[in-house]
Amino acid sequence: MALMDRLRRRPSPEEVVKAHGAYVARLLYRLFGPGSDIDDVYQAVFVEVLRALPGFEGRAKLSTWIHRITLNVAYQEMRLQTRERASRSAEDLECATADLCHERDDFARADSRRLLYAGLASLDAKKRIAVVLHDVEGYTLKEISEHLGRPLQTVASQVRAGRAELARFVAEAESAGRGLTAPGVREAKA
């Protein structure tokens, strides 16, 4: 009855969500920033996990497998956000990230971490995921390259370019918040 025992040990969908839900939510908050609306991404992650669960080979730990799915779904969400941003009007583009639209005048007081996440959200998806995984989550370039299926050099240049854009974003936000320059948080980019 080895087979039956194994199948009985296989976690049910409810058990998977219960055991890994908090971990996935925390990971998503780290990827998208505290206070982000992660409901849809969280749902998409578990829809993917539950759909693939019967085919889970058990070659990796379940938590590792869910972690990878979470990163993939998060990247898809970042791509979607990039596309949505690109489709907005020029006026909207001036305050390209949600936080900044509401609080651009408060940047002098804003929490630096939120400012950083707003800057990350302003990057295009490829640079954003590369910078978040490398500089926030602590992955090596090689790991990111393997995970995203991109050449190592490409990932390295995406991290480098993303960092430079991030610094420019913070500089412009700083200036705008202190009334030192024109109001735009950052120039609109199509």
Next chain:
Amino acid sequence: MNPKCQAQRDVMVEHVLGELDGLVAARLEAHLANCEACARVHARLAEGFQGARTLEPEVSESELSRMASRLAPYMEPAHRSRPGFGWVVGAAAAFAGVVAVWSAARPDVEPQPPAPLAAITAPVPAPAPPPAQPVRHRALTPHLKAVVSGDWAGAVRQPAAERTALEMDAGFAVLDFEGGEGRTLQIVAPDVEVVVLGTRLFVEAHAGVPTTVGVVSGKVEVRSHGQIEILGPGQVRAFDAAGAYTPDRANLRSVAHHDDGFLDRAPAPEAPVAARRVAPKPRRARPEPVAALTSAERLVRQGKVAEGLKQYEALIASRPPAPWMDVARYERARVWGFVQGDLRRADAELARLAAGADPEVRHQARLARCELAFVEDRCAAAECLEALARDPAVAREAAALMARWGVRGDTSCGQ
């Protein structure tokens, strides 16, 4: 902006993260000492990364429950045994009911989604339905059939045996997808991505008008511009870049126009559906799978092989959910092979299980086939296990069997 500042900001994050050294770092540090604006940006970045890297977000129980509640529609067992004739009757009844409701054109009776996953609000006027087109029958894959309009444009890709992707650019299609055994279908149409979970549905796409998806039976998940919606029987939604909405039902006439029996999975019942439903066959009570399996195994161990086999047969006939059906077939095959010595029959059944969708069942069936080979040909069995030992998924079990059967490092077969 000062070009010097610009150049220094390009490497500021590297400095903040401690990755910069040598001359470049020295230059930046000298610049920071003299440029207040850049020093502020540097401080902000350092503080921001410090905060992000040490972030341990709090997730409350109520937040988790709220998010978990949205997963309820996905919590059903992934593998269900497919009822045979009952499904056809049910699908036919559902289809007839849906068409009847739609034909009556009663916009106020649109059923609500079982669990709305996103707010669906977009008062976009419905487009005029396209004129009825001549229909074509297409068996797109062994499990996907379609009745499509003459202007239908689409293509099927099958990146893996169980995964089918249908890209549809234009036209009208009523589709019937037979799910189960891990099969999935994804339909990509303008503004819409539909994940089909084993069902009959239609998709309509025309240039310049929203794409419409409607479900005849079963369930689909539709993704459109970040929104996810589950559609059940009788539900129709149109999707465009502005969102999703319930369209005018005029295009549903096309469903009736297209449905000519081609999509039915079994010959149409001879008697009217209603008559069949009035006099259903009495059903036998389903045995509880785990208890039945345990009891059958006990009987076999006690030497009551015929009785044990009978229990396995009864369980298989009751069509339990997929994992238990597979276990029953697997155990029955072991009894055939190892107890009754009917090697051919056992091997054929194990071969079928080894090609199934469930990886656990697959692995065990492959191992059992190798074990079975020991009865006749020790060398063939050793070879079989050696092959499995190279597969990481079953390497450990294969090695254990090789040790148990004493064929590890056995060179006699090579002579």
